[in-house]
Amino acid sequence: ETGVTQTPRHLVMGMTNKKSLKCEQHLGHNAMYWYKQSAKKPLELMFVYSLEERVENNSVPSRFSPECPNSSHLFLHLHTLQPEDSALYLCASSPVSSGRGEQFFGPGTRLTVL
Amino acid sequence: AQTVTQSQPEMSVQEAETVTLSCTYDTSESDYYLFWYKQPPSRQMILVIRQEAYKQQNATENRFSVNFQKAAKSFSLKISDSQLGDAAMYFCAYRSRQGGSEKLVFGKGTKLTVNP
Numbered sequence: 001e002t003g004v005t006q007t008p009r010h011l012v013m014g015m016t017n018k019k020s021l022k023c024e025q026h027l028g029h030n031a032m033y034w035y036k037q038s039a040k041k042p043l044e045l046m047f048v049y050s051l052e053e054r055v056e057n058n059s060v061p062s063r064f065s066p067e068c069p070n071s072s073h074l075f076l077h078l079h080t081l082q083p084e085d086s087a088l089y090l091c092a093s094s095p096v097s098s099g100r101g102e103q104f105f106g107p108g109t110r111l112t113v114l
Numbered sequence: 115a116q117t118v119t120q121s122q123p124e125m126s127v128q129e130a131e132t133v134t135l136s137c138t139y140d141t142s143e144s145d146y147y148l149f150w151y152k153q154p155p156s157r158q159m160i161l162v163i164r165q166e167a168y169k170q171q172n173a174t175e176n177r178f179s180v181n182f183q184k185a186a187k188s189f190s191l192k193i194s195d196s197q198l199g200d201a202a203m204y205f206c207a208y209r210s211r212q213g214g215s216e217k218l219v220f221g222k223g224t225k226l227t228v229n230p
Contacts, residue, residue: 003158042118043205043220056217090159092218101147101166101209103218105159 003027004106006091012112015081021109023074023091031096032074033103034066037088049074050096081113116141118208120221127196128229134181135191135224137206143167147209148182148189149218154202162204165189193226201228 004025013019025032034046048056049068063085065077074091088110092103117140127133139148150162165173165182172180177197181190193200206221 040222042222043218045217048217100164102149102161102164104161105151107158 004091004093004104006089006106006109008109009107010110010112012114013078013081014114015083017081018077018079020078021076021089021091021111023076023106025072025074025091025093025104025106027093027095027104029093029095029104030071031094032068032071033092033094034074034076035090035092037090037108043090047076078111081111083113086111086113116143116208116210116219118206118219118221120204120206120224122224123222124225124227126227126229127193129196129198131196132192132194133196133226135193135204135206135226137189137191137221139187139189139206139208139219141187141208141210143210148180149207149209150178150180150189150191151205151207151220152200152202153205153223154199157202159205163191196228198228198230201226 007022031050033048036044045058046060047066052068063080067075088108090108091106094103119138146167148165151159152162153159163173163175163178165180172182177194179192203223203225205223208219
Protein backbone atom coordinates (compact mmCIF):
# COMPACT_ATOMS: atom_id res chain seq x y z
CA GLU A 1 0.00 0.00 0.00
CA THR A 2 1.08 3.53 -0.61
CA GLY A 3 0.33 6.86 0.99
CA VAL A 4 -1.63 7.11 4.22
CA THR A 5 -4.04 4.35 5.18
CA GLN A 6 -6.62 4.25 7.94
CA THR A 7 -8.55 1.40 9.49
CA PRO A 8 -11.35 0.82 10.01
CA ARG A 9 -13.05 2.99 7.41
CA HIS A 10 -16.34 2.87 9.32
CA LEU A 11 -16.97 2.29 13.02
CA VAL A 12 -20.16 2.23 15.05
CA MET A 13 -19.76 2.06 18.79
CA GLY A 14 -21.76 2.49 21.94
CA MET A 15 -20.86 5.03 24.57
CA THR A 16 -19.39 2.37 26.86
CA ASN A 17 -17.22 0.68 24.25
CA LYS A 18 -13.47 0.94 23.82
CA LYS A 19 -12.10 0.98 20.30
CA SER A 20 -8.99 2.13 18.47
CA LEU A 21 -8.41 3.84 15.15
CA LYS A 22 -5.25 3.02 13.25
CA CYS A 23 -3.26 5.11 10.82
CA GLU A 24 -0.23 4.01 8.84
CA GLN A 25 1.88 6.07 6.48
CA HIS A 26 4.18 4.63 3.84
CA LEU A 27 5.78 7.92 2.81
CA GLY A 28 8.80 8.02 5.10
CA HIS A 29 7.39 11.01 6.96
CA ASN A 30 8.15 11.75 10.60
CA ALA A 31 5.20 13.86 11.67
CA MET A 32 1.65 12.58 12.05
CA TYR A 33 -1.65 14.21 12.93
CA TRP A 34 -5.20 13.45 13.98
CA TYR A 35 -8.00 15.74 12.80
CA LYS A 36 -11.72 15.69 13.51
CA GLN A 37 -14.05 16.67 10.68
CA SER A 38 -17.63 17.45 11.65
CA ALA A 39 -20.37 18.74 9.40
CA LYS A 40 -20.46 22.53 8.95
CA LYS A 41 -17.25 23.02 10.93
CA PRO A 42 -13.61 23.47 9.93
CA LEU A 43 -11.25 20.58 10.39
CA GLU A 44 -10.11 20.54 13.99
CA LEU A 45 -6.55 19.53 14.78
CA MET A 46 -6.55 17.10 17.70
CA PHE A 47 -3.00 15.83 18.10
CA VAL A 48 0.40 16.30 16.49
CA TYR A 49 3.31 13.92 16.79
CA SER A 50 6.72 14.94 15.50
CA LEU A 51 9.55 12.42 15.61
CA GLU A 52 7.27 10.22 17.71
CA GLU A 53 6.81 12.84 20.42
CA ARG A 54 3.50 14.56 21.03
CA VAL A 55 4.04 18.25 20.33
CA GLU A 56 0.50 19.52 20.39
CA ASN A 57 -2.73 18.55 22.08
CA ASN A 58 -5.51 20.96 21.31
CA SER A 59 -7.47 20.59 24.53
CA VAL A 60 -8.94 17.31 23.43
CA PRO A 61 -11.04 15.44 26.02
CA SER A 62 -9.25 12.60 27.76
CA ARG A 63 -11.66 10.08 26.27
CA PHE A 64 -9.43 10.39 23.19
CA SER A 65 -5.96 8.96 23.76
CA PRO A 66 -3.32 8.99 21.01
CA GLU A 67 -0.39 6.65 20.66
CA CYS A 68 2.54 6.86 18.26
CA PRO A 69 4.74 3.77 18.66
CA ASN A 70 6.94 4.67 15.68
CA SER A 71 7.09 7.19 12.86
CA SER A 72 4.91 5.06 10.57
CA HIS A 73 2.01 4.30 12.89
CA LEU A 74 -0.48 6.39 14.81
CA PHE A 75 -3.40 5.22 16.90
CA LEU A 76 -6.36 6.97 18.46
CA HIS A 77 -7.79 5.05 21.40
CA LEU A 78 -11.42 5.78 22.15
CA HIS A 79 -13.35 5.14 25.35
CA THR A 80 -16.58 6.38 26.87
CA LEU A 81 -17.38 8.52 23.86
CA GLN A 82 -20.37 10.81 23.49
CA PRO A 83 -22.77 11.06 20.52
CA GLU A 84 -21.28 14.47 19.64
CA ASP A 85 -17.98 12.69 18.99
CA SER A 86 -19.52 11.20 15.85
CA ALA A 87 -17.47 12.56 12.97
CA LEU A 88 -14.91 11.73 10.30
CA TYR A 89 -11.49 11.27 11.86
CA LEU A 90 -8.65 12.02 9.52
CA CYS A 91 -5.03 11.10 9.88
CA ALA A 92 -2.30 12.99 8.06
CA SER A 93 1.47 12.90 7.79
CA SER A 94 4.23 15.19 6.65
CA PRO A 95 7.99 15.34 6.57
CA VAL A 96 9.11 17.60 9.41
CA SER A 97 11.83 19.41 7.56
CA SER A 98 10.83 19.31 3.89
CA GLY A 99 10.08 22.99 3.66
CA ARG A 100 7.12 22.29 1.41
CA GLY A 101 4.56 22.52 4.19
CA GLU A 102 1.80 20.26 2.96
CA GLN A 103 0.29 17.32 4.76
CA PHE A 104 -0.88 14.09 3.18
CA PHE A 105 -4.22 12.73 4.35
CA GLY A 106 -5.68 9.29 4.81
CA PRO A 107 -9.23 8.42 3.73
CA GLY A 108 -10.60 8.81 7.25
CA THR A 109 -12.62 6.72 9.66
CA ARG A 110 -16.32 7.53 9.81
CA LEU A 111 -17.23 7.15 13.49
CA THR A 112 -20.77 6.91 14.76
CA VAL A 113 -21.38 6.90 18.51
CA LEU A 114 -24.77 5.60 19.55
CA ALA B 115 -4.32 33.28 16.16
CA GLN B 116 -4.52 32.54 12.49
CA THR B 117 -7.96 32.14 10.94
CA VAL B 118 -9.12 31.10 7.49
CA THR B 119 -12.47 32.18 6.05
CA GLN B 120 -14.26 30.73 3.07
CA SER B 121 -17.33 32.86 2.51
CA GLN B 122 -18.99 30.62 -0.10
CA PRO B 123 -20.50 27.50 1.45
CA GLU B 124 -21.60 26.29 -1.98
CA MET B 125 -20.77 27.10 -5.58
CA SER B 126 -21.83 25.63 -8.89
CA VAL B 127 -20.35 25.79 -12.36
CA GLN B 128 -21.21 24.45 -15.78
CA GLU B 129 -18.91 21.88 -17.24
CA ALA B 130 -16.10 23.51 -19.26
CA GLU B 131 -16.66 26.89 -17.58
CA THR B 132 -14.46 28.69 -15.08
CA VAL B 133 -15.17 29.13 -11.38
CA THR B 134 -13.37 31.01 -8.62
CA LEU B 135 -13.48 30.01 -4.98
CA SER B 136 -12.68 32.65 -2.38
CA CYS B 137 -10.52 32.45 0.71
CA THR B 138 -9.28 35.07 3.11
CA TYR B 139 -7.04 34.61 6.09
CA ASP B 140 -5.80 36.52 9.05
CA THR B 141 -2.21 36.42 10.26
CA SER B 142 0.48 38.69 11.61
CA GLU B 143 3.25 36.60 10.10
CA SER B 144 5.13 37.52 6.96
CA ASP B 145 6.18 34.06 5.87
CA TYR B 146 3.78 31.14 5.61
CA TYR B 147 2.22 28.59 3.29
CA LEU B 148 -1.26 28.52 1.80
CA PHE B 149 -2.97 25.49 0.32
CA TRP B 150 -6.11 24.40 -1.43
CA TYR B 151 -7.23 20.86 -0.70
CA LYS B 152 -9.95 18.92 -2.51
CA GLN B 153 -12.14 16.33 -0.80
CA PRO B 154 -14.42 14.42 -3.21
CA PRO B 155 -17.46 12.68 -1.71
CA SER B 156 -16.37 9.71 0.40
CA ARG B 157 -12.84 10.04 -0.85
CA GLN B 158 -9.48 11.14 0.33
CA MET B 159 -8.48 14.75 0.82
CA ILE B 160 -5.80 15.64 -1.70
CA LEU B 161 -3.64 18.68 -2.24
CA VAL B 162 -4.62 20.78 -5.24
CA ILE B 163 -2.15 23.63 -5.09
CA ARG B 164 0.24 25.37 -2.70
CA GLN B 165 1.61 28.88 -2.44
CA GLU B 166 4.55 30.16 -0.41
CA ALA B 167 3.92 33.66 0.88
CA TYR B 168 7.37 34.95 -0.06
CA LYS B 169 6.76 34.10 -3.72
CA GLN B 170 5.06 36.87 -5.65
CA GLN B 171 4.19 34.69 -8.61
CA ASN B 172 0.81 32.98 -8.41
CA ALA B 173 0.98 29.19 -8.35
CA THR B 174 -0.56 27.18 -11.17
CA GLU B 175 -1.19 23.46 -11.58
CA ASN B 176 -2.71 22.61 -14.95
CA ARG B 177 -6.33 23.87 -14.83
CA PHE B 178 -5.94 25.18 -11.28
CA SER B 179 -4.46 28.55 -10.45
CA VAL B 180 -4.51 30.93 -7.54
CA ASN B 181 -4.80 34.66 -7.15
CA PHE B 182 -2.64 35.43 -4.14
CA GLN B 183 -3.04 38.96 -2.81
CA LYS B 184 -0.73 39.13 0.20
CA ALA B 185 -1.61 42.64 1.30
CA ALA B 186 -5.31 41.84 1.17
CA LYS B 187 -4.73 38.41 2.73
CA SER B 188 -6.70 36.82 -0.04
CA PHE B 189 -6.03 33.47 -1.72
CA SER B 190 -8.64 32.50 -4.31
CA LEU B 191 -8.67 29.36 -6.42
CA LYS B 192 -9.59 29.45 -10.08
CA ILE B 193 -10.63 26.27 -11.83
CA SER B 194 -10.64 26.53 -15.61
CA ASP B 195 -12.42 24.20 -18.02
CA SER B 196 -14.32 22.61 -15.13
CA GLN B 197 -14.83 18.87 -15.30
CA LEU B 198 -17.35 16.61 -13.61
CA GLY B 199 -14.52 15.15 -11.55
CA ASP B 200 -13.86 18.54 -10.01
CA ALA B 201 -17.03 18.24 -7.94
CA ALA B 202 -15.90 18.13 -4.31
CA MET B 203 -15.46 20.08 -1.11
CA TYR B 204 -12.59 22.52 -1.41
CA PHE B 205 -10.72 23.62 1.67
CA CYS B 206 -8.37 26.54 1.97
CA ALA B 207 -5.63 26.06 4.56
CA TYR B 208 -2.86 28.08 6.18
CA ARG B 209 0.36 26.88 7.71
CA SER B 210 2.80 28.94 9.69
CA ARG B 211 6.51 28.64 9.01
CA GLN B 212 7.43 30.02 12.40
CA GLY B 213 8.35 28.26 15.59
CA GLY B 214 8.49 24.81 14.05
CA SER B 215 4.70 24.70 13.98
CA GLU B 216 3.29 21.93 11.86
CA LYS B 217 -0.30 23.05 12.29
CA LEU B 218 -2.65 23.54 9.35
CA VAL B 219 -5.59 25.88 9.93
CA PHE B 220 -8.53 25.15 7.64
CA GLY B 221 -11.52 27.09 6.43
CA LYS B 222 -15.00 25.57 6.59
CA GLY B 223 -14.90 24.58 2.96
CA THR B 224 -16.81 25.30 -0.25
CA LYS B 225 -18.91 22.62 -1.87
CA LEU B 226 -18.46 22.77 -5.63
CA THR B 227 -21.06 21.26 -7.92
CA VAL B 228 -20.27 20.80 -11.60
CA ASN B 229 -23.32 20.68 -13.85
CA PRO B 230 -23.15 18.76 -17.13
